[in-house]
Amino acid sequence: MKILAGATRADEGRIELDGNAVSIDGPRAAEALGIGMIYQEFNLVPDLGVVENIVLGHEPRRGLWLDRREASRRAAAVLHDLGIALPLELPARRLSVAQQQMVEIAKALARKARLLVMDEPTAALTEREIDALFGLIAKLKAQGVALIYISHRLEELPRISDRVTVIRDGRTIETRPTAQMPQADLVRLMVGRSLAAQFPELPAVPADAPSALRVRGLTSERVRRGLDLEVRAGEIVGLAGLVGAGRTEIVRAIAGADAPTAGSIEVAGKPVVVRGPHSAIEAGIALITEDRKAQGLVLGMSVRENTTLAHLDAYARAGFVDRRAEAAIAAREIEELRIRTPGSEQSVRNLSGGNQQKVVLAKWLIGAAKVYLFDEPTRGIDVGAKAEIYALMLELLARGAGIVMVSSELPEVLGMSHRVFVVREGAIRAEFTRAEATPDAVIAVATGAGAGAAA
Amino acid sequence: MTSPRTLLLRTLGLVLGLAVLVVVINVFAQGSFLTPGNLTNVLRQITYNAILAVGQTFVIITAGIDLSVGSLIELTGVVMATFANAMPFGGVGLIVATLLVGLAVGCSAGLINALPVVKLNLPPFITTLAMMLMARGLAFKLAHGRPIPINSNAFDGIGTGFLFEGLLKPLGLPGIPIAVLWMAVIVVVFAIVLTRTRFGRYVFAIGGNEEAARLAGINVGLVKTMVYVISGGCAAVAGLLYMARFSSGSPNTGIGSELQSIAAVVVGGTSLMGGRGGIVGTFFGALLIGLLNNVMNLLNIESYTQEIALGAVILIAVIVDELRKRYLTL
Structure with missing residues (x-):
């Protein structure tokens, strides 16, 4: 091209x-x-x-x-x-x-x-x-x-x-x-190989699964209407809606990327105060942003440096970075996520979109967060990498994390969520279980065409 | 951040270029260039610029700029001279106390530079330009427009003294100027800070992608504030050395220094766009500029021509750097 x-x-x-x-x-x-x-x-x-x-x-x-x-x-x-x-x-x-x-x-x-x-x-x-x-x-x-x-x-x-x-x-x-x-x-x-299905099978959420994230009345400068949301450990909640409906703004508020102005957040049952990205990370909330080049990565830095960027405290002693420990964790993530790169010292600028996205994931995976907020996790990456990212989400569920996923691809939201919330004009307008969530029903609420059940 | 290997290659390239230049020049200058005395002199002449450029490097890697450092040499010099003259004691105690006063002034100025940048997102070009004017004006006011001579002789050692004179005499060296040791310590310490510490990593991350750094939980405001404070502190140290060298605090010694320091940083391979560069490169940048000035003096090139040549060297250095980045490091 x-x-x-x-x-x-x-x-x-x-x-x-x-x-x-x-x-x-x-x-x-x-x-x-x-x-x-x-x-x-x-x-x-x-x-x-x-x-x-x-x-x-x-x-x-x-x-x-x-x-x-x-x-x-x-x-x-x-x-x-x-x-x-x-x-x-x-x-x-x-x-x-x-x-x-x-x-x-x-x-x-x-x-x-x-x-x-x-x-x-x-x-x-x-x-x-x-x-x-x-x-x-x-x-x-x-x-x-x-x-x-x-x-x-x-x-x-x-x-x-x-x-x-x-x-x-x-x-x-x-x-x-x-x-x-x-x-x-x-x-x-x-x-290059046959995919049984485009989406993996979602394991059911155990009936006694504890709450991973509970949000009550949350607002930020860009989320005007108080937001209520609960995600259980082992559950993926999909946020569907049109572009510009305010889904990104919702996850950004939860992760402190836009400072919350009111409301309460509980992570794994414990109340936390989110003032900005730092306190959200400390509380166990990870936001995998939509635009990896603008928000997710420092393109000029190496895979190693990007991987540890959000958790450098754990890889530093008395203020000095422990490069050997960094290289070790980066090598582990490269292997586990199958990041295609000549090595951990490679500048992420030179990686393909899918591999860049995996570096962003690695950055948040090493922190073992309780809640992962994915904003358009598979945008612009190829089918093979998509399948790998879905598999990874399942692994996070198995570790007991809760996931909120924003996606503009309707099949993805429907195929990869236990519950689907539909967002329109900055607020959640309807909630569907996996069985209820049909393309027609979701689109009707998203466009305001149907009189969707208000959440 | 560039990988250690490319950084090494880049530094090696600079060193090699310098070596070739040195030999050629020595021939032209009829042997007066490659003498221990002259080279020691070059090192002493670049101390101020190298120290300023160390602080400037931190600022520029965050994609900022500090135009106030030249004036801060003057302001801290005048304040330190006034302070030293008012103290009843001398010796090392006076040096330490004076340096602390200078650092307080320089770092505060850095803090004032940083706050509007951090809190209101104002361009550092403007805030440090304002500080440049204010600090120079204040220096002139405090000094009543004239240099303030220092009464104590406590600073003579820093200004003109040598170390290891006896040890190095057999080698034909006059010894190591004490000011050069100050520079060496600052260069080494801050090179380590920039490349080995968490803070240094954050400096690069912010320059590379400020929003990604913020979302990674980095306290961007604090790190940015720190780099301007470091830059102000470096200006204060340079101010002390200047004051010691000329036995006075003078309100007009720093004119143009800020641009010289930026030139050293850029020639040393640090990107004005932020996110890329290093202290070692900056040191060699300052050394290259210092050597160039020295050579042109030895060759009796008039000062106007010197400025033209210096400008051309800066331009060539950044063009070469850009081309190398484009075609070699993919």
């Missing part, structure tokens, strides 16, 4: 576009050839408006001056062709994720892209936004735009793709028409 975009140069092989061999030696060349990229992380300028972002780098000019009217006209034309409405004057940072993505697509099309490459475009979208995106993709197809759609979400592929190519470890494994590629085959090709 980076080669197509001109970000990385090809070492060998050839690229043909419309049957002609082309060479792509930079981003400008890719653009001139009509290749548009929609990355997972958007490239919008946050403080510029929709129009400015769409024409960025190709601003129409009248003499020395920017021609704002022409810019608006062009942007409006592209958006009109796409059949989407956006608040043109808002700065990009105030748009929703889905809207920002629309701007990215419009930007590519304004540059006359004939081939669009999309990397995990639905990762941050809600179900409804995904439907809108797929509608848009169908329209683009009808207009003669070719699309390369990169996704980990297998269930999406039959809906939008004509052919599927499985790529694993940097190599093409197989290409088939989508109609001849059942999901089980896809998974087998992606993992």
